[in-house]
Every structure is written in C-alpha cells, then in structure tokens.
Amino acid sequence: MGLLDTLLGHAGSKSADKVNDDFAPLLAPGETVVRAFGEIRDLIVFTDRRLILVDKQGVTGRKTEFLSLPYRSIVMFSLETAGHFDLEAELRLWVSGQPNPIARRLGRSAGAEDIIALLAPR
Numbered sequence: 113m114g115l116l117d118t119l120l121g122h123a124g125s126k127s128a129d130k131v132n133d134d135f136a137p138l139l140a141p142g143e144t145v146v147r148a149f150g151e152i153r154d155l156i157v158f159t160d161r162r163l164i165l166v167d168k169q170g171v172t173g174r175k176t177e178f179l180s181l182p183y184r185s186i187v188m189f190s191l192e193t194a195g196h197f198d199l200e201a202e203l204r205l206w207v208s209g210q211p212n213p214i215a216r217r218l219g220r221s222a223g224a225e226d227i228i229a230l231l232a233p234r
Contacts, residue, residue: 126150158230
C-alpha cells in the first residue's frame with residue numbers, strides 16, 4: 113500500500129505486531145492481535161477475542177473512541193463495495209440488542225474483502 117492510497121483513505125493491512133504493541137494496555141491478559149486494517153487515522157483491529165473499532169476524532173486526532181465488539185455479539189454484517197463512481201466501500205455490523213447497524217466507510221482498495229473473510233467464520 114503506497115502513500116497515495118493512504119492519503120486517499122483506502123483501507124490497508126497494518127502490521128499485527130506493531131498494533132499488538134500499541135494496543136497492549138487495552139488488551140486482556142493473553143489476548144493477541146490477529147489482523148489490523150487502517151485508513152488515515154482510523155483502525156479496525158481483529159484480536160483472538162473481539163473486534164476493536166478505533167475512531168480518531170477532531171482535527172488533531174487526540175480524542176479517540178475505542179469500540180469493543182465481542183465476536184459473539186455480531187449478529188450480521190454486510191459489505192457494500194465501491195462501484196465505478198464510488199470512492200469507498202461501506203461495512204455494516206449489526207450487534208445484538210442494537211436496532212441500527214454500526215457503519216464504517218472503507219477505501220476502494222484492499223481491505224474490505226479481507227475484513228469479511230475474517231468475520232465470516234466467527
């Protein structure tokens with residue numbers, strides 16, 4: 113993944129080892145990062161126990177929201193891929209007890225299909 117893809121906001125794979133080190137304070141004992149995908153500032157992190165959505169907010173990105181979803185709470189998911197004129201794909205996650213899905217916009221390039229492949233067997 114090149115610099116241009118990153119600047120355009122295309123989701124790409126991140127090093128699981130680096131993310132594991134960065135997320136060490138947020139992980140439970142024995143929990144490890146399996147795979148991570150990132151855009152400019154946001155991350156989607158798959159651990160062996162849960163899915164963590166990281167949303168950096170504001171101009172400086174100092175304010176960060178961490179949304180932790182245990183895999184057992186994800187009831188359904190969908191992926192709307194980017195078309196010819198669309199610049200991004202959209203991932204929707206339905207969580208038990210919540211009427212509305214959690215939506216995350218993903219870039220046009222690699223990442224969306226890999227995310228679905230990771231969610232499917234859970």
